[in-house]
Amino acid sequence: MKVIIIGSVAAGTSVAAKARRNDETADITLYNADYDISYSICGIPYFLGGEVEELETLTPRSAAWFKKRYNVDIFIRHEVIKIDAKQKKIQVKNLDTNEIKEDTYDVLVFATGASPITPNIPGVEEDHVFQVRTIQNTVAIDQYMKANQPKKATIIGAGYIGLEMAEQLSHRGLDVTIIQRSNHVMTHMDKDIASRVEEHLVKKGITLILNEEVTVIDKMNVQTKSGKFIGTDMVILATGVRPNTKLAKEIGVELGNSGAIAVNSKMQTNLPDIYAVGDVAESYSVITGKSIYRPLGSTANKMGRIAGDVITGGSLEHRGILGTGILRVFDLAVGQTGMNEVEALEEGYDIEILHNIKPARAEYLGGKELLIKAIADRQTGRILGVQIVGKEGVDKRIDVFVTAITFKAKAEDLFHLDLAYAPPFSTTKDPVMYTGMALQNAIEKKNKLITPKELTDRLEKGEKIQVIDTRSAEQYKVSKVESAINIPLGALRDKCKDLNPSLPTVTYCNGGITGNAAQNVLRNLGFYDIYNLSGGNKNYQNYMKNK
Structure with a gap:
């Protein structure tokens, strides 16, 4: 069996490694248009910030290493330019010599990954504007910083890469500005949680501009839609990625709702003997079963292992993902x-x-x-x-x-x-x-919860709600929920007679525990429509500041 894999970063090399572990006789070849293979995209910001000292740390494996370890042939700087799915043939271009050769396969795997989205902004082609995706991007940024000693950086986009680059460039001593088109950072998260990240970024000296778009980049400034001019020495584009599906589409491979290649649980596409893995492929939600696209190295490795197993007769199946992510922000x-x-x-x-x-x-x-x-x-x-x-x-x-x-x-x-x-x-x-x-x-409605948004919405509609602050008088004076009355928990049993047990009642403290205790007291004394404010006054104040 001859297996050809297009792409050799996380997913492609995982396919090859698992297929070889299962089958010593398979002929396995990887073609990769880039210079580097099996590298850590996620580690790039930490090299640029100085936490990773040597770039080679992010590229621990070479084509020669794979050949020796797995008897797998990897050809870098070789781009697959055409596929004949009926004849099971491909054309491959050597990007260094422009020579074109033909190869055949029994099984073909798309591991073509994703490319960073380049926004349609005049000036994105300037020498001081960079993407953060490949080792070559990394080398270019590193060389530029060493040669030009930039003092100010502007990052367009506030997802994982944008925030990681903000942290790392700040560590390098640069003044960093983040420009985000939406109303909060990290759009996979809710605004009330993202706002806490935003506060932390500002506290650490990052200038954060939300609800704004960049319209022009020149050699000294970034201009925004509202007319702001932001002085900058370098620009990082962190506006997301798009799956590399061009080759697949040309031969009739179906795409999913996300725009990535649709696959089944065995990583098979709609065409026989053609698979797709990693950032070019769509996954599905463990919760809803619906398609989901989350291009992460962990998912790419998992998909690659599954495909390599299935191709060589194994029984592994993809069980979906939750879209889990974690990020360090300072x-x-x-x-x-x-x-x-x-x-x-x-x-x-x-x-x-x-x-x-x-x-x-x-x-x-x-x-x-x-x-x-x-x-x-x-x-x-x-x-x-x-x-x-x-x-x-x-x-x-x-x-x-x-x-x-x-x-x-x-x-x-x-x-x-x-x-x-x-x-x-x-x-x-x-x-x-x-x-x-x-x-x-x-x-179970034993201890009902109400979020700051729900409480605020109901109060703004004119609903009569008793709001009880169970903290000390000193804390109450510093900050409180609007319309709240102060009855510390210790006095609640005596003073509850002044309250109306038939009205909706909300209790709260700083974080939730004392509010919950007050809720129990009132419920046991005959109050029946009673809520504890979710996250207490801390959460309420954060919501009011950022709503």
């Missing part, structure tokens, strides 16, 4: 998995939302605060998505939630997890466990 970690609030509502779910603010480990050992936004389906109790922001413990918790959602866990299941506990690592009631407990109580 000393803040940001993680998300599954559906955000907007997506869940668009899918028609009746959702319960919890903003859980808890320390990642014992506060007496310096534990720092985590904010967990969790979304569950009220009908089934199933966890649909989680977003977490904090300075420690984010990676641990997001991976627990990923596992739980993948195996269709309900909110109540989280409380019963036997998670590792010791004061340096966690709290006795881990934030994951508390999230499940609070969500389940809300779903």
